[in-house]
Amino acid sequence: MAEKKLVESITSMETDFAQWYTDVVKKAELIDYTSVKGCMVIKPAGYAIWENIQNQLDAMFKETGVENVYLPLFIPESLLQKEKDHVEGFAPEVAWVTQGGSNELQERLCVRPTSETLFSDFYRNDIHSYRDLPRIYNQWCSVVRWEKETRPFLRSREFLWQEGHTAHATFEEAEERTIQMLNVYARLCEEVLAIPVIKGKKTDKEKFAGAEATYTIEALMHDGKALQSGTSHNFGDGFAKAFGIQYADKDNTLKYVYQTSWGMTTRMIGAIIMVHGDDSGLVLPPVIAPTQVMIIPIQQKKEGVLEKARELQNRLKDHFRVKLDDSDKSPGWKFSEQEMRGIPVRIEIGPKDLEAGKCIVCRRDTREKIEVTLDELESRLEEILKTMQKDMLERARSHRDEHTYTAANMEELEKIFTEKSGFVKAMWCEEQGCEDIIKEKLSVTSRCMPFEQEQIGDTCVCCGKPAKKMVYWGRAY
Amino acid sequence: MAEKKLVESITSMETDFAQWYTDVVKKAELIDYTSVKGCMVIKPAGYAIWENIQNQLDAMFKETGVENVYLPLFIPESLLQKEKDHVEGFAPEVAWVTQGGSNELQERLCVRPTSETLFSDFYRNDIHSYRDLPRIYNQWCSVVRWEKETRPFLRSREFLWQEGHTAHATFEEAEERTIQMLNVYARLCEEVLAIPVIKGKKTDKEKFAGAEATYTIEALMHDGKALQSGTSHNFGDGFAKAFGIQYADKDNTLKYVYQTSWGMTTRMIGAIIMVHGDDSGLVLPPVIAPTQVMIIPIQQKKEGVLEKARELQNRLKDHFRVKLDDSDKSPGWKFSEQEMRGIPVRIEIGPKDLEAGKCIVCRRDTREKIEVTLDELESRLEEILKTMQKDMLERARSHRDEHTYTAANMEELEKIFTEKSGFVKAMWCEEQGCEDIIKEKLSVTSRCMPFEQEQIGDTCVCCGKPAKKMVYWGRAY
Numbered sequence: 046m047a048e049k050k051l052v053e054s055i056t057s058m059e060t061d062f063a064q065w066y067t068d069v070v071k072k073a074e075l076i077d078y079t080s081v082k083g084c085m086v087i088k089p090a091g092y093a094i095w096e097n098i099q100n101q102l103d104a105m106f107k108e109t110g111v112e113n114v115y116l117p118l119f120i121p122e123s124l125l126q127k128e129k130d131h132v133e134g135f136a137p138e139v140a141w142v143t144q145g146g147s148n149e150l151q152e153r154l155c156v157r158p159t160s161e162t163l164f165s166d167f168y169r170n171d172i173h174s175y176r177d178l179p180r181i182y183n184q185w186c187s188v189v190r191w192e193k194e195t196r197p198f199l200r201s202r203e204f205l206w207q208e209g210h211t212a213h214a215t216f217e218e219a220e221e222r223t224i225q226m227l228n229v230y231a232r233l234c235e236e237v238l239a240i241p242v243i244k245g246k247k248t249d250k251e252k253f254a255g256a257e258a259t260y261t262i263e264a265l266m267h268d269g270k271a272l273q274s275g276t277s278h279n280f281g282d283g284f285a286k287a288f289g290i291q292y293a294d295k296d297n298t299l300k301y302v303y304q305t306s307w308g309m310t311t312r313m314i315g316a317i318i319m320v321h322g323d324d325s326g327l328v329l330p331p332v333i334a335p336t337q338v339m340i341i342p343i344q345q346k347k348e349g350v351l352e353k354a355r356e357l358q359n360r361l362k363d364h365f366r367v368k369l370d371d372s373d374k375s376p377g378w379k380f381s382e383q384e385m386r387g388i389p390v391r392i393e394i395g396p397k398d399l400e401a402g403k404c405i406v407c408r409r410d411t412r413e414k415i416e417v418t419l420d421e422l423e424s425r426l427e428e429i430l431k432t433m434q435k436d437m438l439e440r441a442r443s444h445r446d447e448h449t450y451t452a453a454n455m456e457e458l459e460k461i462f463t464e465k466s467g468f469v470k471a472m473w474c475e476e477q478g479c480e481d482i483i484k485e486k487l488s489v490t491s492r493c494m495p496f497e498q499e500q501i502g503d504t505c506v507c508c509g510k511p512a513k514k515m516v517y518w519g520r521a522y
Numbered sequence: 523m524a525e526k527k528l529v530e531s532i533t534s535m536e537t538d539f540a541q542w543y544t545d546v547v548k549k550a551e552l553i554d555y556t557s558v559k560g561c562m563v564i565k566p567a568g569y570a571i572w573e574n575i576q577n578q579l580d581a582m583f584k585e586t587g588v589e590n591v592y593l594p595l596f597i598p599e600s601l602l603q604k605e606k607d608h609v610e611g612f613a614p615e616v617a618w619v620t621q622g623g624s625n626e627l628q629e630r631l632c633v634r635p636t637s638e639t640l641f642s643d644f645y646r647n648d649i650h651s652y653r654d655l656p657r658i659y660n661q662w663c664s665v666v667r668w669e670k671e672t673r674p675f676l677r678s679r680e681f682l683w684q685e686g687h688t689a690h691a692t693f694e695e696a697e698e699r700t701i702q703m704l705n706v707y708a709r710l711c712e713e714v715l716a717i718p719v720i721k722g723k724k725t726d727k728e729k730f731a732g733a734e735a736t737y738t739i740e741a742l743m744h745d746g747k748a749l750q751s752g753t754s755h756n757f758g759d760g761f762a763k764a765f766g767i768q769y770a771d772k773d774n775t776l777k778y779v780y781q782t783s784w785g786m787t788t789r790m791i792g793a794i795i796m797v798h799g800d801d802s803g804l805v806l807p808p809v810i811a812p813t814q815v816m817i818i819p820i821q822q823k824k825e826g827v828l829e830k831a832r833e834l835q836n837r838l839k840d841h842f843r844v845k846l847d848d849s850d851k852s853p854g855w856k857f858s859e860q861e862m863r864g865i866p867v868r869i870e871i872g873p874k875d876l877e878a879g880k881c882i883v884c885r886r887d888t889r890e891k892i893e894v895t896l897d898e899l900e901s902r903l904e905e906i907l908k909t910m911q912k913d914m915l916e917r918a919r920s921h922r923d924e925h926t927y928t929a930a931n932m933e934e935l936e937k938i939f940t941e942k943s944g945f946v947k948a949m950w951c952e953e954q955g956c957e958d959i960i961k962e963k964l965s966v967t968s969r970c971m972p973f974e975q976e977q978i979g980d981t982c983v984c985c986g987k988p989a990k991k992m993v994y995w996g997r998a999y
Contacts, residue, residue, distance in 0.1 A: 077644060080601060081631065084594035086644050089659070092590050113569050117561035118595075118633070118664060118680050119617075124557060140596075141621040142633065145668040145679075146614055154558065156595070156619065156633070167554060167563050182566070187595060187663070191622040202622075203595050 055385075057324045062268040069318055070197045073327045073386050083195035083202030087311070090386060093335035094314050095205060099185065101237050101333070102207065102309065105229050106183055111209060114182045116163045119154040124162045128287040131161060134254020138191045140202075156189040161255060161280070161306055164210035165288040172302060174293045175214055181222070183209040198315035199272075199522050206310035212290065212302040216281060219303035220258075223279040226307040227260045230275035238313065239330040239437040240264050240320050241445055242274060243468070243517055245493030250480050253306075257281040263492040263517060265445040266319035269466025271492050271519035274316055277307035315522070320441050321410070327387025328410050330437050331430040338367040338426065339383045343376050343395030353399055357392065357422070364423055365430075384409060389433055390426070408433055410440075453502050454509070455483075458518070462487050468519050472512030474505035482507055483518065492517040532862075534801045539745040546795055547674045550804045550863050560672035560679030564788070567863060570812035571791050572682060576662065578714050578810070579684065579786065582706050583660055588686060591659045593640045596631040601639045605764040608638060611731020615668045617679075633666040638732065638757070638783055641687035642765040649779060651770050652691055658699070660686040675792035676749075676999050683787035689767065689779040693758060696780035697735075700756040703784040704737045707752035715790065716807040716914040717741050717797050718922055719751055720945070720994055722970030727957050730783075734758040740969040740994060742922040743796035746943025748969050748996035751793055754784035792999070797918050798887070804864025805887050807914050808907040815844040815903065816860045820853050820872030830876055834869065834899070841900055842907075861886060866910055867903070885910055887917075930979050931986070932960075935995070939964050945996050949989030951982035959984055960995065969994040 055068035070076050075091030087095065103113075119142060126132045139155040157163065168180060185207045195201050209226060213219040227244060234240040242262035252259035256278040264274045284290070285301035294300050321328040331337050338361060342354040354369055361367040368388075370379045376393070383391045393405040406415045406426065410433055417425045448467030452458035461469050473479060473491075480491055483506070494514045505512045532545035547553050552568030564572065580590075596619060603609045616632040634640065645657060662684045672678050686703060690696040704721060711717040719739035729736035733755040741751045761767070762778035771777050798805040808814050815838060819831040828848060835846045845865075847856045853870070860868045870882040883892045883903065887910055894902045925944030929935035938946050950956060950968075957968055960983070971991045982989045 077648060079594055079640070080598055080643060081594050081596050084596060086594070087592040089589035089591055092592055095592075096590060112566035113573060114566055115564040115569055115572075115664075115682060117556055117558050117563070118666065119558050119561060121557055138623050140619045140631075142617045143620045144618040144630075146616070153621075154617075163556070166557060171554060187592075189595065205592060 055324070055326065058267065058322075065322075065324075066315075066318060067197070069322055069326055069385075075314065075318075075327075076197045081202075083192060085197050085201055087205075090335065091314060094317070094329070094333060095311055097333045097335060098233070098237070098313060099207075102229070102233055103185075105233065106207075106209070109181075109225060109229065111181050111183045113184060115184050115186070116160055116167060118157055118186075120157055120160075120162055122153045122155065124166055125155055127162060127165075128255050128284055131255035131284075135159065135190075140189050140191055157186075158188055158190045159306075159308070160184070160188075160208055160210065161284060161304075162288075164306075165284045165290060165304070168212050168302065168304075169288050169290045172212060172290060172292050175295055178212060178214045178292060178302065179218065179222070180212040181209070182211065183207055196315075196522075198312050198318075200312075204311050206308050208306060208308045211305045212285075213304070214292070214294070214300070214302065216279075216303045219281070219305050220279050223258070223260060223277045223305045223307070226305070227262065227275070227277040230277070230307070230309055231262050233309070234262060234264065234274060234313075235438060237330070237332050238317055239332075239434055239441060240274070240316055241438060241442040243493060243495050244497075245495035245517065247276075247493055248477070248480055248491045248516070250477055251491055253278045255280060255283060257283065261493050263468075263519070264316055264320065265448060265468055265519075266316070266522070267322070267444065268319070269448050269520075271468065271517075271521040272312070272316050272319070273492070273521065274313060275307070275309040278305060280304040280306070321437055322387070325381075326385035328437070329387035329389060331389040331434045334387065334389050335366060336368045336386075336388050337365045337390070337430060339379075339388045339391045340367065340369040341376055341379045341383065341391050341393055342369075342371065343393055343398075345371065347396045349399055350394070350396055354394055357394065357404075357419075361423065361426070365426060389430060410437055451501050452506055453504075454506055455486075458483065458506055459487060462489055462518075462520070466520065468492065468517050470499070470501060470515055470517055471506035472502045472504060473514050473516045474508055474510045475513040476505075476508070476510075479505055479507035489518050489520050492519045492521065532801070532803065535744065535799075542799075542801075543792075543796060544674070546799055546803055546862075552791065552795075552804075553674045558679075560669060562674050562678055564682075567812065568791060571794070571806070571810060572788055574810045574812060575710070575714070575790060576684075579706070579710055580662075582710065583684075583686070586658070586702060586706065588658050588660045590661060592661050592663070593637055593644060595634055595663075597634055597637075597639055599630045599632065601643055602632055604639060604642075605732050605761055608732035608761075612636065612667075617666050617668055634663075635665055635667045636783075636785070637661070637665075637685055637687065638761060638781075639765075641783075642761045642767060642781070645689050645779065645781075646765050646767045649689055649767060649769050652772055655689060655691045655769060655779065656695065656699070657689040658686070659688065660684055673792075673999075675789050675795075677789075681788050683785050685783060685785045688782045689762075690781070691769070691771070691777070691779065693756075693780045696758070696782050697756050700735070700737060700754045700782045700784070703782070704739060704752070704754040707754070707784070707786055708739050710786070711739060711741065711751060711790075712915060714807070714809050715794055716809075716911055716918060717751070717793055718915060718919040720970060720972050721974075722972035722994065724753075724970055725954070725957055725968045725993070727954055728968055730755045732757060732760060734760065738970050740945075740996070741793055741797065742925060742945055742996075743793070743999070744799070744921065745796070746925050746997075748945065748994075748998040749789070749793050749796070750969070750998065751790060752784070752786040755782060757781040757783070789999075798914055799864070802858075803862035805914070806864035806866060808866040808911045811864065811866050812843060813845045813863075813865050814842045814867070814907060816856075816865045816868045817844065817846040818853055818856045818860065818868050818870055819846075819848065820870055820875075822848065824873045826876055827871070827873055831871055834871065834881075834896075838900065838903070842903060866907060887914055928978050929983055930981075931983055932963075935960065935983055936964060939966055939995075939997070943997065945969070945994050947976065947978060947992055947994055948983035949979045949981060950991050950993045951985055951987045952990040953982075953985070953987075956982055956984035966995050966997050969996045969998065
């Protein structure tokens with residue numbers, strides 16, 4: 046049967062999660078590969094998700110006083126080298142422009158992997174007095190990192206993101222902004238993408254190149270692997286000193302500014318796929334879904350069916366993002382496509398429904414079929430989509446909680462990571478030596494020291510000495 | 523006086539238009555220069571204009587069925603070379619990436635100057651059947667062209683734009699889309715940016731590298747120079763044949779697709795400046811202005827003034843993009859700033875106005891001061907902004923018409939371009955030889971063969987042979 050083909054063309058999650066992921070991004074028409082290794086085409090269905098993320102996140106940013114700007118794509122090599130830790134972190138993985146037109150450039154330009162150096166160079170000229178502070182700027186752009194292993198959305202040589210870069214008069218204000226933006230990211234994940242996250246601080250080993258502190262939100266994917274989903278960095282006055290960004294304070298003395306940066310990327314589309322997807326394909330949270338409702342007529346050649354379906358579409362389009370599939374494919378095939386693309390609900394309407402003045406609303410996540418009278422369709426749909434959004438978050442939270450373990454010593458830690466997949470909470474002495482041992486021995490990384498610390502033991506999981514912090518460990522994308 | 527400084531800091535238009543332009547982009551805080559030659563920072567005041575253009579244009583696109591996508595930043599050299607005319611047009615002015623991380627690349631990658639080759643490569647795999655057509659895709663991104671002479675917004679090594687790329691089953695459908703998008707651009711210019719444009723076709727000499735036909739909208743700046751403001755290209759099946767983009771038609775035979783592309787860039791911000799600006803700075807059309815209304819309190823330390831100003835701001839903010847300048851600068855200085863930034867109207871409100879229950883609304887374009895009672899402020903403001911938008915378009919149209927001349931022969935043509943600056947309409951025999959002579963001799967270019975042809979003579983302005991087309995000539999940015 047034709048309707049089976051689409052679903053059968055994807056590998057099941059249990060068989061091979063990585064292959065399932067690759068199948069879904071292709072079959073749900075989110076991306077296509079290109080002749081440039083590690084660079085992809087984001088197709089309309091994928092880009093529309095990103096547009097919705099952008100719109101929601103940009104509105105949240107602006108509520109907190111963020112202004113958008115655009116800085117160049119290129120960074121002169123000498124500029125990249127001004128902050129020592131930063132250049133060490135990024136130089137090995139950048140793309141270099143060495144020729145412009147038919148001439149060799151006098152100085153190599155790197156294609157921005159991130160723009161701390163450009164913003165710092167800009168702020169050096171832009172900030173003079175305390176009146177110019179704070180600067181709360183953000184840009185939406187693409188960045189390039191010359192990764193060896195690539196996967197669509199999760200790790201690609203070019204990806205889309207936003208990068209916020211701020212400058213403040215005091216360390217405290219910078220810290221406050223760093224945490225504020227992390228909270229914005231957490232809200233976007235939970236309220237919009239239905240993805241619960243752990244908020245916390247990175248260990249020194251895992252923090253961003255050049256940062257004093259890096260905060261992160263960490264999500265758990267369906268296969269039990271962790272995904273770093275947004276980071277926010279407090280640079281203190283490190284970049285300000287390296288670049289000479291000073292302002293005249295009210296007391297007329299020159300002071301260095303304090304800076305932050307924070308970013309979220311198209312990898313969140315990968316997170317949506319891996320948190321909510323199933324063996325029939327994508328499942329999109331209603332708030333972010335480019336199409337929320339797909340109307341699929343049954344026996345559409347029968348008199349009145351298509352007319353009624355179009356009438357419904359017209360009725361609904363002021364309230365929902367709705368489409369009608371009036372192609373000549375079979376209803377079963379249309380169901381498969383709607384499911385593969387993760388459209389939150391479909392409305393099935395046929396001759397019998399018309400007679401009875403009702404239709405069937407089918408939820409993508411639970412497959413639940415709900416009979417709804419046409420009179421109350423708007424209010425019921427709204428309620429169904431709202432419930433679905435809430436259920437998706439709760440289901441993801443339960444899955445994460447069920448796959449979060451605790452370990453008291455290395456034996457337990459090793460056993461869990463051998464037998465299971467998920468987050469493991471463990472106490473830590475805060476010595477990098479212990480972190481190194483765990484990372485090397487178990488091939489896992491510290492995900493964060495969560496803000497919500499728990500006293501699950503007194504001794505470090507590795508060395509047994511007194512513990513200072515609880516850490517989340519995981520295998521990460 | 524402090525209030526004079528800001529205005530005095532810019533050169534007058536009559537003295538030196540180029541310097542005036544450079545002063546305005548800096549003093550209105552639209553851009554900043556960077557350490558990469560020819561690349562600029564677009565600051566919040568500049569980027570907000572671009573965001574508004576994007577929002578308006580994107581909505582117009584979507585009404586015509588456009589879907590957004592994202593394609594890679596990099597084009598492998600072999601791909602760029604597939605269409606002969608295209609590579610000849612662009613290869614001399616691209617930036618080349620030759621190193622990724624610490625390795626030399628096996629094949630150079632150019633940073634996209636435009637993406638016809640990438641879209642063609644993508645469509646080759648994406649289009650199989652007549653059911654897949656048309657494809658009406660667009661992307662918002664930045665592109666790089668290694669220009670020698672650069673000017674903010676008008677000609678920079680990196681600029682922001684949108685590029686639409688479509689594929690169709692027939693030449694006629696492609697032609698229809700080409701014209702449709704040109705009309706969208708013209709509508710944006712006239713209805714949103716208040717810039718009247720001439721719609722027409724480029725001569726073969728001036729058409730886009732690889733196109734069968736290029737259509738353009740041409741605007742006249744205040745100094746009488748022309749600005750190409752948007753172009754739309756019909757490629758016929760040229761790229762399809764070079765890249766092998768075929769589809770199975772209903773009759774089951776393989777056919778080549780027909781393609782188009784169309785783009786508009788951040789140079790339109792330059793057009794807004796050069797069409798509407800004056801010696802006090804920027805003048806923004808109300809529809810596109812990021813801030814439409816600036817409330818400036820007079821004697822703001824007097825009791826009740828600031829409170830009332832804030833109350834007004836709150837009242838107006840649901841209807842207009844409104845700001846309040848409650849800084850401790852003098853009113854005169856605030857006026858200067860509002861004028862420099864081109865904010866369409868300011869509201870002046872002081873103690874006397876409060877007593878009388880009224881305020882002064884001052885139009886940026888005409889400096890007209892209008893007394894308005896506070897009760898009817900919303901409706902009057904709406905009317906004033908609407909009138910201002912209309913007046914700005916009409917003023918620009920009059921200016922253009924007054925600076926559009928006709929020439930019957932080379933002597934007249936030369937005289938006009940020596941003594942005056944503007945568009946010159948002249949008849950042409952359609953031989954490229956004549957076009958070459960005029961271009962070389964007078965340092966002007968053919969702007970377009972307008973859709974609205976006029977029979978202003980019978981003979982070619984250059985050779986005197988029978989004329990076939992009327993052409994607009996001009997000095998262009």
